[in-house]
């Protein structure tokens with residue numbers, strides 16, 4: 001029964017044939033969506049590099065232990081969202097649910113604390129979490145992940161936030177997002193807050209969801225991060241972690257805010273902001289929007305001064321953030337942004353096989369070598385059908401080569417917008433090329 005059920009959900013009936021569909025929560029990024037993705041990636045590469053970050057490429061599979069140790073075994077991710085499997089050798093492996101742990105692992109494994117000039121790294125790629133799929137929440141999603149290792153100073157925290165803000169500005173989403181900041185304190189002062197919070201939660205336990213009732217015992221700070229409306233209402237009245245920060249955490253935050261001020265980065269202090277993972281200390285932040293429903297965080301991150309100790313027993317501090325690309329793209333689309341790929345400039349239509357096709361091939365080759373995009377009609381089509389096809393692709397020019405043109409030694413070049421047709425001498429391609437470029441300049 002069970003396996004039959006699985007067979008049914010993975011299939012769609014299309015035109016009477018059984019077709020295998022993509023796995024739930026795993027999405028294709030279609031050709032018309034890719035330009036937007038490329039824009040996000042290239043803007044990120046450009047901006048991050050100006051701040052001294054270098055790209056690193058990491059595997060998507062790691063030892064399960066890496067995530068259990070870094071994220072904490074009581075985190076939602078490790079508890080229920082991870083894609084974990086035993087490989088044939090008996091090792092427990094997991095698809096990475098996030099990149100920070102992998103980045104820290106790579107940093108330590110390759111002694112980048114000694115070998116990398118800035119300790120600033122970024123990566124881009126898919127992450128995997130078995131969550132309930134909805135708009136802006138997938139099981140395979142993509143992050144731009146940025147991490148800076150080796151420095152525990154508000155100066156670096158400020159620079160990271162300035163860079164995130166810079167990225168948001170360049171992406172044109174500055175007006176649609178809010179940078180929320182908070183401090184989670186340190187090993188000295190966080191326990192005080194934890195105590196105060198637990199005491200508060202005990203009084204309102206009945207109003208919490210079953211998950212939060214459990215979290216109260218395992219990791220009470222997570223209750224502040226619950227997405228359920230009921231819990232959100234309850235925690236709005238919770239004590240503020242800002243009240244229990246120790247002097248040094250308070251001063252640290254003050255310096256950060258001063259530097260954000262001189263950098264003209266607007267931010268909101270949100271004392272309820274916590275992160276879902278165990279490893280954060282002091283500065284935490286999110287870039288949120290009101291335009292994506294419940295999935296309001298476009299980017300999120302924070303400082304983690306004990307993560308590398310947890311993973312590799314080295315006392316190296318770090319700070320970083322991850323941008324969710326699907327959510328960024330949704331926001332851009334919602335704001336009416338478009339990124340398009342330019343269609344080929346010329347559609348070559350040989351009206352006949354043999355000589356016409358050979359000339360068409362020579363013309364296409366000449367122009368492509370000159371950097372001009374060309375699409376060749378490979379099917380036998382009438383002139384009318386060729387023009388229709390060129391129109392559909394969006395080519396502004398069509399080169400027609402028929403009996404007539406061959407006899408005269410010309411190419412019939414049609415401007416699809418003005419519908420003007422010109423006989424251009426066939427000289428191997430140079431004349432067509434200069435005509436197209438000339439028009440292009442106007």
Ligand code: ATP
Nearest residue numbers: 131136137138141276297298299300322323324327
């Ligand atoms: P959320 O609170 O929305 O579940 P999170 O706190 O679990 O997010 P992080 O682990 O901090 O998210 O990941 C950073 C960013 O990655 C998020 O701000 C979001 O943009 C994106 N992200 C996280 N989970 C998903 C997902 N399942 N699908 C799409 N994007 C995601």
Ligand code: MG
Nearest residue numbers: 076129131276
């Ligand atoms: Mg989450």
